[in-house]
Amino acid sequence: MRNARFAVFGLVAVFGLAAPPLSARADDVADGQKLALDRAKGNCLACHTLKGGDAPSSVGRELADMKRRFPRRADLVEILTDEAMRNPLAPMPRFGRNHVLTPAEIEEIIDFLYTL
Amino acid sequence: MITTKPRHARAILRIAACVLLLAAPARASEASADKPNPEMDRKAFQAFFFAKFPRVAKDEFGNGPYAVNEGVRKQWKEIMEFPPYEFALDDGKAEWVKPFANGKHYADCFDNKGEGVRQTYPRFIRETGQVETLEGAINRCRVENGEKPLEPMTGLMASLTAVMAESSQGKPFAITIPDDPRALNAYERGKEFFYTRKGQLGVSCASCHMSPAGERMRGDILAPALGILAAMPIYRSDWGAMGTTIRRISTCSSQTRAVPLAADDEDYRNLEYFLSYMSNGIPIVGPGTRP
Numbered sequence: 161m162r163n164a165r166f167a168v169f170g171l172v173a174v175f176g177l178a179a180p181p182l183s184a185r186a187d188d189v190a191d192g193q194k195l196a197l198d199r200a201k202g203n204c205l206a207c208h209t210l211k212g213g214d215a216p217s218s219v220g221r222e223l224a225d226m227k228r229r230f231p232r233r234a235d236l237v238e239i240l241t242d243e244a245m246r247n248p249l250a251p252m253p254r255f256g257r258n259h260v261l262t263p264a265e266i267e268e269i270i271d272f273l274y275t276l
Numbered sequence: 277m278i279t280t281k282p283r284h285a286r287a288i289l290r291i292a293a294c295v296l297l298l299a300a301p302a303r304a305s306e307a308s309a310d311k312p313n314p315e316m317d318r319k320a321f322q323a324f325f326f327a328k329f330p331r332v333a334k335d336e337f338g339n340g341p342y343a344v345n346e347g348v349r350k351q352w353k354e355i356m357e358f359p360p361y362e363f364a365l366d367d368g369k370a371e372w373v374k375p376f377a378n379g380k381h382y383a384d385c386f387d388n389k390g391e392g393v394r395q396t397y398p399r400f401i402r403e404t405g406q407v408e409t410l411e412g413a414i415n416r417c418r419v420e421n422g423e424k425p426l427e428p429m430t431g432l433m434a435s436l437t438a439v440m441a442e443s444s445q446g447k448p449f450a451i452t453i454p455d456d457p458r459a460l461n462a463y464e465r466g467k468e469f470f471y472t473r474k475g476q477l478g479v480s481c482a483s484c485h486m487s488p489a490g491e492r493m494r495g496d497i498l499a500p501a502l503g504i505l506a507a508m509p510i511y512r513s514d515w516g517a518m519g520t521t522i523r524r525i526s527t528c529s530s531q532t533r534a535v536p537l538a539a540d541d542e543d544y545r546n547l548e549y550f551l552s553y554m555s556n557g558i559p560i561v562g563p564g565t566r567p
Contacts, residue, residue: 253479
């Protein structure tokens with residue numbers, strides 16, 4: 161009985177220490193920026209201007225002031241997953257739906273977008 | 277003789293009236309909803325672009341990005357002092373007058389010896405029930421005269437279509453859809469292709485060439501769909517070479533992460549048929565040059 165309790169306690173401690181800290185934010189933001197600028201991934205500069213980018217694209221709106229414009233994170237998730245579902249005329253590629261980006265990558269990109 | 281009481285007669289009349297009233301609207305909507313109306317489509321398509329670009333003259337739409345953006349138009353005018361497609365025109369004219377092994381010429385395969393006819397392509401061919409593009413017609417001419425078909429995207433094919441385009445400069449697109457259900461079907465399928473999202477990016481031709489026309493995608497200006505084939509074939513700086521309509525369309529397939537279809541695929545031919553018909557009235561400006 162005591163051995164089992166020790167075992168459980170031991171496992172919890174090990175996993176507790178191994179768990180990532182709650183805010184891996186800086187990493188996520190950096191990864192998100194890389195994904196956003198990667199032509200094979202988000203390729204956001206193809207259509208949007210954003211701080212740190214060098215393309216004069218105007219198909220989509222400038223990605224700025226994001227926290228104020230998109231207070232609901234779930235909206236950005238929808239837009240990056242499948243904006244065509246919300247707006248049938250949208251030129252936005254169907255990133256999540258068509259597996260150009262994974263759900264985790266979408267989250268990282270949003271972390272980056274919220275710094276703009 | 278059967279007589280019916282007046283009450284029953286009124287009931288029967290009411291039922292008959294209801295049946296007729298219910299059936300009539302269904303037939304009317306069937307007539308308008310199911311039968312394609314290319315002319316109605318074309319007027320709406322052109323009205324959309326004329327409203328979107330009120331300062332662009334109708335005759336300018338064949339110049340695509342240069343029609344809708346002053347900045348790139350200036351660069352284009354400079355390039356056009358020495359048109360980069362001149363070599364293709366020279367090659368095309370030399371090839372055009374060379375006889376086939378059997379003594380015939382390209383001119384023998386076309387109306388008016390092939391001069392001033394480019395604006396009527398693609399055509400619906402009743403014998404095959406298929407749409408034939410200009411490149412298809414050139415290759416059919418070759419094959420029927422014992423020659424091998426040309427690779428349809430560049431090289432000699434682009435040179436020949438450049439010559440035919442030049443002889444049609446200023447002539448408005450004049451695509452016909454004969455009163456043949458197969459022709460109407462080809463048109464409808466081309467229209468569907470234009471508006472259907474496809475490829476891993478899940479975008480349609482319309483996604484970029486309708487509402488976002490005139491906007492910048494990195495360094496490029498998106499061309500309006502109206503007149504988008506009027507400058508074909510083009511010398512594209514990005515290729516450093518000439519390319520026919522099908523070269524550009526299949527490149528676009530790749531860029532939207534779709535697997536390009538075969539060059540003579542029916543879907544591409546129907547798309548070209550639809551796009552060209554939408555541009556009826558817009559003058560040919562080809563051959564052209566693009567970034």
